[in-house]
Amino acid sequence: GTWNLPMGPGLPWWGVVSAPFSHSGFGHLLSNSVIFLVLSWLVLTRGVRDYVSVWVAVLLVNVPITLLWPARSHGLSGVIYGLLGYLLVIGWLEKKILPIVLSLVAFWLYGSALMALIPGVSPAGVSWVGHAGGFAAGLLAAWAQKKENPDAV
Incomplete structure (x- = not known):
């Protein structure tokens, strides 16, 4: 919590790269790490x-x-x-059984986290816009991968 590398106005541009590795404390780091590892593994099943x-x-x-x-x-x-x-979106885009199952597993595990995308629902001090920006980026990445590889399994 004392060595933070946030992103924001008036801060160096490289804060965009360092912010994901900066946490307010061990609890914040631990909770993010567990979810990150599960979701990373699920995406990596699709490829690097x-x-x-x-x-x-x-x-x-x-x-x-x-x-x-x-x-x-x-x-x-x-x-x-x-x-x-x-x-969540790759299964819908590809309309194939394995990506659909992957989407359903992700929704089952973490669908309740979607509430934090709504302004005012996240607790004070939690950046809902960071959540929403990341979510939008994930949708864009899925769309880009589908366009680049239309015959993906």
Whole structure:
């Protein structure tokens, strides 16, 4: 909690890259890490390219948030929501059984987390815009992967 690397207005541009690795304390780090590992594993079952595309999309979407949003933020939540968004939509886009099962598993495990995308639902001090930006990035990554590989299994 004393060595944070957030992103936000008036901070260095590299905060977009460092913010996912910055946490307010051990509890924050632990809760994000467990979810991150599960969702990362689920996306990696699709391939490294899909996984990297989610990370790139999250970083790109967070640049304008960093420049325009008045509050600072940090933590892995944006990436977590990116991974979740990717998993939830890839089955619908591909309309194949394995991606649909992957989408359903992700929804079953973490669907309740979607409430944090609504402004005012997240507790004070939690960046709902970081969650929403990450989720949108995950949707974009899934769409990009589907366009790039239309015959994916």
